[in-house]
Amino acid sequence: MEEITVSQNQTVGSVMVVGGGVAGMQSALDLANSGYFVYLLENSGAIGGAMAQLDKTFPTNDCAM
Amino acid sequence: MSFEPKIIAFCCNWCSYAAADLAGISRMEYPSNVRIVRVMCSGMVHPETVLESFELGADGVMVLG
Amino acid sequence: MDVKGSEGDFSVTVKESPRYVDMDKCIACGECAIKCPKKVTDEYNAGTGKRKAIYVKYSQAVPLKYQIDPDNCIYLNKPGRCGACEKVCPAGAINFDDKEKIHEINVGSIIMAPGFQAFNPSEANIWGYGKYPNVITTMQLERYCSATGPTEGHLIRPSDGKPARKVAFLQCIGSRDENKCGNGYCSSVCCMYAIKEAVIAKDHAPGLETSIFFMDMRTHGKDFDRYYEKAKQDSGVRFIRSRIHGVEPVNAEGDLRVHYINEDGRQIEEFYDMVVLSVGLETPKEVVNLADNLGIAMTSGNFAQTSNFLPVLTSKPGIFTCGAFAGPKDIPQSVMEGSAAAAGAAQLLSNSRGSLTQQQTFPQERDISNEETAVGVFVCHCGSNIAGVVDVENVAAYAETLPGVVYVERNLFSCSQDTQDQMAKRIREKGLNRIVVAACTPRTHEPLFRETLKEAGINEYLFEMANIRNQNSWVHGAEPKKATQKAKDLIRMAVAKVLPQKPLYQLSVDVNQTALVIGGGLAGMTSALNLADQGYPVHLVEKTDQLCGFAKRLDRTWQGEDIQPQLAQLTQRIDEHHNITLHMEAEVSAVEGFIGNFKTTVQKKDGATVTIDHGAGVIATGGKRYRPVTEYGYGKLKGVYTGIEFDVARRVGDKNTKSVKSVVFIQCVGSRQTDRLYCSKVCCTHSIATAIKLKREDPSRQIYILYRDIRSYGEREALYKKAREMGVLFINYELYGAPEVKQDAEHGLRVKVMDHVLHRPVSIQADAVVLAEAILANPDAKKIGTLFKLPVDGDGFFQEAHAKLRPVDFATEGLFVAGLAHYPKPVEESISQAMAAAARAATVLSKQSINLEAIKAEVVKENCDGCALCIDVCPYHAISLTESTNEEGITSKRVTVNKAKCKGCGLCQGTCPKRGINVAGFTLDQIREQVVAALEV
Secondary structure (H helix, E strand, C coil), X not given: CCCCXXXXXXXXXXXXXXXXXXXXXXXXXXXHCCCCEEEEECCCCXXXXXXXXXXXXXXXXXXXX | CCCCXXXXXXXXCCCHHHXXXXXXXXXXXXXXXEEEEEEXXXXXXXXXXXXXXXXXXXXXXXXXC | CEEEEECCEEEEEEEECCCCXXXXXXXXXXXXXXXXXXXXXXXXXXXXXEEECEECCCXXXXXXXXXXXXXXXXXHHCCCCCCHHHHHCCCCCECCCCCCEEEEEEECEEEECCCCEECCCXXXXXXXXXXXXXXXXXXXXXXXXXXXXCCCCCCECCCCCCECCEEEEEEEECCCECCCCXXXXXXXXXXXXXXXXXXXXXXXXXXXXXXXXXXXXCCCCCCHHHHHHHHHHCCCCEEEECCCCCEEECCCCCCEEEEEECCCCCEEEEEECEEEXXXXXXXXXXXXXXXXXXXXXXXXXXXECCECCECCECCCCCEEECXXXXXXXXXXXXXXXXXXXXXXXXHHCHHHCCCCCCCCCCCCCCCCCCCCCCEEEEEECCCCCCCCCCCHHHHHHHHHCCCCEEEEEEECCCCCHHHHHHHHHHHHXXXXXXXXXEECCHHHHHHHHHHHHHHCCCCCCCEEEEECHHHHHCCCCCCHHHHHHHHHHHHHHHHHHHCCCCCCCCEEEECCCCEEEECCEHHHHHHHHHHHHCCCCEEEECCCCCCEHHHHHCCECCCCCEHHHHHHHHHHHHHHCXXXXXXXXXXXXEEEEECCEEEEEEEECCCCEEEEEECEEEECCCEEECCCCCHHHCCCCCXXXXXXXXXXXXXXXXXXXXXXXXXXXXXXXXXXXXXXXXXXXXXXXXHHHHHHXXXXXXXXXXXXXXECCCCCCHHHHHHHHHHHHCCCEEEECCHHHCCEEEECCCCCEEEEEEECCCCEEEEEEECEEEEEECEEECCHHHHHHHHHCCCECXXXXXXXXXXXXXXXXXXCCCEEECHHHCCCCCHXXXXXXXXXXXXXXXXXXXCCEEEEXXXXXXXXXXXCCCCCHHHHHCCCCCEEEEEEEXXXXXXXXXXXXXXXXXXXXXXXXXXXXXXXXXXXXXXXXXXXXHHHHHHCC
């Protein structure tokens, strides 16, 4: 059975997040806000991912920006 | 001289004030008669403030939120 | 990107491409792009518009810094030619010599969130995409509808620029289609985004007719079915259940013909101005290669392989996944997984938490209480962005005449690092104690200048910005005189507002680094274990005498993983965990407090109570299953079961269910009906999985699934396909022609239903009828909601803070939601959300104290008479009424504000008839002063 266990070895207190869309940004923010140094990688010139291209979002018709 | 109205606009920091910023980024020209007062929510604008604005000489008041 | 090492200690080689623009110098004025002669297709606008070779990705981009596209830049391809951007850049930010950099980065864990690309329909060559100009993709329509898009939100036909009047949406383009695109899976999001676009497009072009051609309408998320019904009934979007296999041109103007077979079996031909292809999601080739390099196992659909029990862990230990990399999904699910992946990484690395982060320090703050007011005004040129329109010298000279102003300075770029240093120096030298910066918008730059005030040793709130760029020079470029006048007015308003400003202090509240989890089902157990592993003490409260909740009744996940052994393992870990205190047969009876400092009282069955102090809480109170009343003969006819009852009967070896030869599943029992207008999300997949099991045991069995829409979203589609291949018969029914179940004259049961493909009623003999029952909200939610002051929606599920971006947060800080308490969902999504809730709670629990923004409501004691009007309007329940008695024995009532709960929205201030409550930094007087100043001249 798979599980995530607390590492018993000394670990490095930083995390790399690959991709700056909504999912990656959320990971990066949560980790940075709970005591980990984060490297956020993005292969284009700005973060935001596909969501930044959307006009409105369902089901509330909120602006995606 | 033609009539130049003075308009006070109370803009919510999170939506209409942001929209006014975006109008700038998009270089959308509009008449310069509006003076924007930034508020943290359009709900904080007191009805008395609106009436007072007219008393103080405003020709129009907008509460945008 | 190259990775060495293992879980806990990876070494990653990262290649950073040159940007050719110095990020520290670029002020995003856009002069470079205006002058750049090279126009190229804009990827951001999905090819509907053009951008220059030097560009920002989009107008609200973060970072808002330009970049040069080296493939298209004239200078970079032929040095010596062009170089226009370098000549015009006022900040000297262009650096053609920029080079690729290689970084070696040491990290404990990696989170993969590379996202998806939209399917490219031109490859299949059947819908005319790329051939007929009026065939576009949904991403392109999204850009046409956007105010920042190529047409500024006007919906016009690309062929002739005429307004579109009739638009068809074709679903499943690049999804559920192995023949034409190789993607067998369902992309999960297209049905909803197509409906949204059809509705929004109508707003953009009144009178527009929109039709959506679909196979199954997959609106399975929270509030999606309601949106679907509204689109049908209120917006008049037309829905046609038919798959379209081709689009033909009609004439030179660009009209298009669509041909289909309708539900009555008739051939229909329709004409449209525009055809929009609802393109699916797929993993880009380079991401597949990257996964391959990293040794991450992928599914046949090219998504990261994960276990349903650990939906955010890839096959490679220490490498997590979130978003569309592990299967197509919508925004809230992606955001949830983003938090869940963070929880996974934090669990793994808990022994090194805080080892690499650092706190900023600032000098001691100067006490200004006995100082004369001394306002300093800094007028920014922003290169030529402001100075090119506004006469800044004139404005600066004017500012010197304003009351209270003792110092004025002009800066080329106020935000540059050297100006910041200089500003701090001036504040100290000149003894300034109120600062006005006339520049761009406080929304982006106020935090930066506040830091400068802190560096200079004065309170960061003694500050105001005059927005003379975004709301002045940029919008009145053609009227420099008026813009100069307006700049003066704006500075006068800012000075008037900052004069009465007092130092404000962020409220620091101590955090009790303990968590409370309510509900001991799968979600609650997962949250509790994650937080406990992260090192936080956890109290887990369960109402019944058993853990595991709803999941106790389930056999396998959709991927076929055995649920009961997993639950046994979780239960054992919880029992043994030194950080977890279990409260069984206990219910919450009272709650008080706020983020960092909650006090929750829990009452045991025997009446004993215990009060738990905690800094954050996770609400995972679960759901319950729907019991059919008398539908389909339930409770009256032998052989009619609900899905779960059928599973349980088979598990315990019940003879009748083991020997069945003909089984009819009826979907949507209790779901998607007027009084319960939502999809229970799990039942289609569950019935299909059971049907496959039945067929596998005995292929001669006759299995029928009567459905309204099959919602096997994502890679679950493979199960649907497999069931069909095994001979399971799927019959579509509509609400108006629901199946009837009767006792059969001979033996067993008889089910009658109208078959929409055969266009005739069919009658099926059945040994068992299995009703796919709905998932309901836990009726306790209302009580818990009242105690914690948390909103519950019309269906009884907890309402999250934001449907898209804060799917596990409550509007009340420090409280989070997970599992069925939020909405029906399968095991893997409950686990994701539970881990996400743990990650969100950890952002609170990891701190010994938290600072809360100082913009808060304050009661004006002499004016408040305790009328309490403000209490009801406060959306954060931050205001309460208190009674006090003075020395003379006179009792008076007055409101008090809980600063930790207040968000500073000021609804109280706008409501109070007696000027009895004010938001610091935005007081009635300050707002009034601004209005007076605005109207003074």
